[in-house]
Amino acid sequence: MAKIEEAGPGDLTFLANPKYASKLASTQASAVIMNGDLAAPCAVLRSPSPYLTFAKAVALFSPNRPAAPGIHPLASVAADAKVDPTATVGAYAVIGSGVTVGPRTVIHPHVVIDDDATIGADCIVYSHVSIRERCSIGSRVILQNGAVIGSDGYGFAPRPDGTHEKIPQTAPVVIEDDVEIGANTTIDRPALGETRIQAGTKIDNLVQIAHGVVLGKNVLLAAQVGIAGSTVVGDSVMMGGQVGVSGHLEIGERAILAAKTGVTGSLAPGQYMSGYPMMETHEWRRAHVVLRKLPDMRKQLLALEERLKKLEEK
Amino acid sequence: MAKIEEAGPGDLTFLANPKYASKLASTQASAVIMNGDLAAPCAVLRSPSPYLTFAKAVALFSPNRPAAPGIHPLASVAADAKVDPTATVGAYAVIGSGVTVGPRTVIHPHVVIDDDATIGADCIVYSHVSIRERCSIGSRVILQNGAVIGSDGYGFAPRPDGTHEKIPQTAPVVIEDDVEIGANTTIDRPALGETRIQAGTKIDNLVQIAHGVVLGKNVLLAAQVGIAGSTVVGDSVMMGGQVGVSGHLEIGERAILAAKTGVTGSLAPGQYMSGYPMMETHEWRRAHVVLRKLPDMRKQLLALEERLKKLEEK
Amino acid sequence: MAKIEEAGPGDLTFLANPKYASKLASTQASAVIMNGDLAAPCAVLRSPSPYLTFAKAVALFSPNRPAAPGIHPLASVAADAKVDPTATVGAYAVIGSGVTVGPRTVIHPHVVIDDDATIGADCIVYSHVSIRERCSIGSRVILQNGAVIGSDGYGFAPRPDGTHEKIPQTAPVVIEDDVEIGANTTIDRPALGETRIQAGTKIDNLVQIAHGVVLGKNVLLAAQVGIAGSTVVGDSVMMGGQVGVSGHLEIGERAILAAKTGVTGSLAPGQYMSGYPMMETHEWRRAHVVLRKLPDMRKQLLALEERLKKLEEK
Numbered sequence: 053m054a055k056i057e058e059a060g061p062g063d064l065t066f067l068a069n070p071k072y073a074s075k076l077a078s079t080q081a082s083a084v085i086m087n088g089d090l091a092a093p094c095a096v097l098r099s100p101s102p103y104l105t106f107a108k109a110v111a112l113f114s115p116n117r118p119a120a121p122g123i124h125p126l127a128s129v130a131a132d133a134k135v136d137p138t139a140t141v142g143a144y145a146v147i148g149s150g151v152t153v154g155p156r157t158v159i160h161p162h163v164v165i166d167d168d169a170t171i172g173a174d175c176i177v178y179s180h181v182s183i184r185e186r187c188s189i190g191s192r193v194i195l196q197n198g199a200v201i202g203s204d205g206y207g208f209a210p211r212p213d214g215t216h217e218k219i220p221q222t223a224p225v226v227i228e229d230d231v232e233i234g235a236n237t238t239i240d241r242p243a244l245g246e247t248r249i250q251a252g253t254k255i256d257n258l259v260q261i262a263h264g265v266v267l268g269k270n271v272l273l274a275a276q277v278g279i280a281g282s283t284v285v286g287d288s289v290m291m292g293g294q295v296g297v298s299g300h301l302e303i304g305e306r307a308i309l310a311a312k313t314g315v316t317g318s319l320a321p322g323q324y325m326s327g328y329p330m331m332e333t334h335e336w337r338r339a340h341v342v343l344r345k346l347p348d349m350r351k352q353l354l355a356l357e358e359r360l361k362k363l364e365e366k
Numbered sequence: 367m368a369k370i371e372e373a374g375p376g377d378l379t380f381l382a383n384p385k386y387a388s389k390l391a392s393t394q395a396s397a398v399i400m401n402g403d404l405a406a407p408c409a410v411l412r413s414p415s416p417y418l419t420f421a422k423a424v425a426l427f428s429p430n431r432p433a434a435p436g437i438h439p440l441a442s443v444a445a446d447a448k449v450d451p452t453a454t455v456g457a458y459a460v461i462g463s464g465v466t467v468g469p470r471t472v473i474h475p476h477v478v479i480d481d482d483a484t485i486g487a488d489c490i491v492y493s494h495v496s497i498r499e500r501c502s503i504g505s506r507v508i509l510q511n512g513a514v515i516g517s518d519g520y521g522f523a524p525r526p527d528g529t530h531e532k533i534p535q536t537a538p539v540v541i542e543d544d545v546e547i548g549a550n551t552t553i554d555r556p557a558l559g560e561t562r563i564q565a566g567t568k569i570d571n572l573v574q575i576a577h578g579v580v581l582g583k584n585v586l587l588a589a590q591v592g593i594a595g596s597t598v599v600g601d602s603v604m605m606g607g608q609v610g611v612s613g614h615l616e617i618g619e620r621a622i623l624a625a626k627t628g629v630t631g632s633l634a635p636g637q638y639m640s641g642y643p644m645m646e647t648h649e650w651r652r653a654h655v656v657l658r659k660l661p662d663m664r665k666q667l668l669a670l671e672e673r674l675k676k677l678e679e680k
Numbered sequence: 681m682a683k684i685e686e687a688g689p690g691d692l693t694f695l696a697n698p699k700y701a702s703k704l705a706s707t708q709a710s711a712v713i714m715n716g717d718l719a720a721p722c723a724v725l726r727s728p729s730p731y732l733t734f735a736k737a738v739a740l741f742s743p744n745r746p747a748a749p750g751i752h753p754l755a756s757v758a759a760d761a762k763v764d765p766t767a768t769v770g771a772y773a774v775i776g777s778g779v780t781v782g783p784r785t786v787i788h789p790h791v792v793i794d795d796d797a798t799i800g801a802d803c804i805v806y807s808h809v810s811i812r813e814r815c816s817i818g819s820r821v822i823l824q825n826g827a828v829i830g831s832d833g834y835g836f837a838p839r840p841d842g843t844h845e846k847i848p849q850t851a852p853v854v855i856e857d858d859v860e861i862g863a864n865t866t867i868d869r870p871a872l873g874e875t876r877i878q879a880g881t882k883i884d885n886l887v888q889i890a891h892g893v894v895l896g897k898n899v900l901l902a903a904q905v906g907i908a909g910s911t912v913v914g915d916s917v918m919m920g921g922q923v924g925v926s927g928h929l930e931i932g933e934r935a936i937l938a939a940k941t942g943v944t945g946s947l948a949p950g951q952y953m954s955g956y957p958m959m960e961t962h963e964w965r966r967a968h969v970v971l972r973k974l975p976d977m978r979k980q981l982l983a984l985e986e987r988l989k990k991l992e993e994k
Contacts, residue, residue, distance in 0.1 A: 055872050103837040107847040110871050114850050116813065117795065126756055128440055128457045128475070143756045144458050144772050146475045146493075161756070161774045162792050162808075164476050164493040167431065178831070179774075179792040179810045180476075182493045182511040182549075185430065194846075196831040197810040198864065203492070203510040203549035206570040206588065209417040214584050214602055215566045218508070218546065219421040222428050232846065235810075235831035235866040236512065236886075238549040238571040238589075243424050244369050252843045256834040257866040257888050258550075258906075260571050260589040260607075270842050274834065275866075275888040276906045276924070278572075278590045278607045288842055293888075293906045294924045294942075296590075296608045296625055311924055312942045312956050314608075314626045327956075328626050328641075329654050340957050342660040346970040352667055353980055359674055360987055442754055442771045442789070458772050460789045460807075478790050478807040481745065494790075496807045496825040496863075499744065517806070517824040517863035520884040520902065523731040528898050528916055529880045532822070532860065533735040536742050550826065552863040552885040552903075557738050558683050572864075574885050574903040574921075592886075592904045592921045610904075610922045610939055628922075628940045642940050642955075643968050656974040666981055673988055 053113050068103040119158045154191060190229035198236040201225050205240040205263025219243045221263060234259060268305060367427050380420035399423060433472045468505060504543035512550040515539050519554040519577025533557045535577060548573060582619060681741050694734035713737060747786045782819060818857035826864040829853050833868040833891025847871045849891060862887060896933060
């Protein structure tokens with residue numbers, strides 16, 4: 053498998069974005085996955101959704117070796133943990149008391165699963181992931197390296213002397229089926245209730261999900277997004293990189309937040325927002341086009357005032 | 367323990383925010399922690415600070431099992447490390463040469479404490495925390511999963527050919543008593559002097575504290591804040607999520623920085639800033655209300671100019 | 681070694697920034713590394729680049745103990761891994777099948793190197809680093825604690841029902857010589873091609889490098905920067921903290937991006953940009969000086985309109 057401009061003889065490539073159609077004529081690939089009726093200088097695999105077919109082809113040619121089932125002799129598994137015999141547990145992994153690990157799930161080396169957490173079938177948990185006590189992970193979930201599931205939420209009650217009393221964060225994080233969580237992303241547990249990531253949601257690296265947040269189904273969060281406590285995000289919402297969302301808000305389903313947006317109020321379904329403070333994206337674009345001209349506008353304004361003054365004096 | 371709107375028979379709930387007082391009448395809880403003289407449909411525990419009392423009640427009902435003191439047989443503890451017999455050291459934890467661990471401190475599995483670091487009494491260090499060589503941690507400190515204490519500061523001297531010479535970062539990070547550090551937060555060590563987090567400061571997840579920074583007492587930093595090298599932050603300062611602070615600044619005590627603020631200059635005590643470049647918050651709010659109207663203002667300005675021109679021609 | 685204002689008898693200090701020259705007269709240091717002909721109250725080590733000489737002096741006086749070569753008995757090294765006999769492998773480190781570790785490289789405890797990855801000579805890999813399958817690390821590379829090299833890129837193909845198909849990310853990350861990567865920074869692998877960090881580039885903590893990105897030589901990225909997929913960054917580019925760069929862009933060599941800049945388009949060599957949406961820095965500064973005055977400008981505009989109206993009525 054190779055990109056259309058880098059593929060050589062023996063390679064399979066794909067054409068999903070019409071922007072790259074011009075590269076088709078000169079590709080050296082032996083075969084191309086594509087849509088439509090364009091002519092290609094090589095064998096063609098027609099597909100109504102070439103990007104989806106490409107995804108399946110990459111999986112087919114994956115050089116990854118399948119994990120061998122079983123518990124590595126250097127892993128530490130509590131006597132009362134229930135690890136399915138088809139699951140894999142790597143070296144130095146720690147499986148706490150009362151933990152359940154489902155069929156065919158692969159726990160890489162150096163994963164720590166604390167007491168009474170559960171994890172379903174066909175998951176992949178990469179090295180250095182922490183899953184804290186009593187958290188629950190569905191099936192077909194992928195956790196990238198260093199992700200933290202169930203760290204304490206940031207909850208403190210101010211004392212009269214300026215110091216703070218910690219509110220113990222003892223409720224769980226629940227991650228539903230088909231979720232993917234990026235590397236070094238952190239998902240906090242709350243004091244009461246739960247933090248929940250619903251089915252099919254995909255979260256990129258270094259994202260912060262605070263205590264009590266609910267993410268709907270099929271939400272997409274790009275890297276370095278931060279969502280503050282108790283906010284509820286609807287299904288199929290998309291957030292660009294470095295977006296920040298305040299606490300206790302409701303973000304309507306299918307809302308889109310451009311990269312770096314600062315969300316300070318709840319949103320209706322389908323709203324498309326940008327900037328900080330946020331505006332509707334078309335409004336934000338117009339405002340910032342003019343922002344560049346602001347120094348000139350100021351000069352114009354002063355000149356106008358001068359001219360008006362002269363006129364008034366006449 | 368349950369939220370006021372989710373509590374059922376047998377549950378204890380609380381009412382701290384008057385905003386939720388309307389939910390009191392219909393709660394199914396068996397008892398409520400609250401202030402004031404409102405009538406409740408259940409038993410009432412009166413408290414002058416219900417949120418503080420709630421914090422204590424959550425701790426009381428915590429389902430967490432107490433850690434058993436002692437060193438796990440799969441931990442690696444240097445022969446000359448001094449681990450208090452009442453401390454707990456988990457599986458695969460690494461305690462380096464010359465390290466001291468105080469009474470009742472709990473070191474979870476997969477914590478690495480490098481040579482000559484010290485850690486006080488009654489601390490909790492969660493899995494995958496790194497404490498680097500010669501750093502010092504006080505008592506009653508909580509380090510969430512994956513936090514890094516004492517990684518090398520980002521210090522390089524440019525060479526004439528465009529490459530960079532690393533400045534070795536060998537001085538320590540010092541964390542005082544009653545500090546909490548969030549998951550995957552990073553605190554860098556400097557070349558000279560120290561990086562210091564003073565007593566009672568609470569830091570959320572994914573925060574970056576650069577080399578030589580000093581954070582005062584009872585500072586609150588929300589998630590994804592970044593503070594550049596050698597900046598000194600006063601007592602009781604509060605920063606919202608994703609705030610960035612430049613290096614070599616002084617932030618006066620009790621200053622408040624709204625989420626996403628970009629701090630490019632020093633601040634006096636108590637200042638409340640927003641935006642990037644930062645402004646006083648009230649000024650920032652006014653400016654951004656008008657920013658939305660900027661395209662209309664531009665049209666108005668051009669129309670005015672036209673009308674003035676006509677008038678001048680007469 | 682100590683700072684000029686903190687140094688005492690027996691200490692060596694340095695003066696690199698002329699701003700601090702006034703502190704020279706009162707320093708208690710026994711010797712100072714400095715440039716120029718200023719008089720000092722102590723011994724002087726003249727150097728044409730005092731900061732570079734200071735870097736070398738800090739290294740000379742480093743209290744770090746050299747690592748002893750060899751594989752710790754508690755490490756897990758695959759039978760077919762090739763670890764140079766002069767390399768150090770710490771406790772609980774995992775070295776996968778087919779991995780190569782070069783001469784004098786120090787692998788700290790709790791590092792995981794997955795199958796078929798390679799790492800060159802004289803590297804330092806701190807605890808809790810993950811190096812994923814088939815990634816390649818050059819020589820003299822430093823990886824700070826918790827860094828993740830080769831996590832899956834964020835690549836999904838939408839299915840008609842609103843769910844997403846994962847595009848397997850099987851291509852490697854390549855890190856060239858003399859690179860440093862900060863604590864908890866994440867560098868993703870792509871589906872095809874490679875992600876590449878070229879020689880001499882220095883990356884701070886909590887940075888996100890997405891799949892297929894290429895960073896040129898001697899690039900400097902401050903903390904919490906995020907670079908989206910397939911962007912190509914030229915040699916000697918500098919980015920301040922919390923900068924975000926969109927995907928599929930080209931950033932010309934020696935471009936400078938001020939902290940928090942949001943880069944939404946490609947840049948020519950040497951451009952100096954700020955803000956979001958980004959502008960040339962001088963333009964951005966001018967626009968924001970006027971932004972503060974925007975509410976006043978609006979009042980002025982309305983007053984002008986009123987006066988003009990009166991004049992027109994005459």
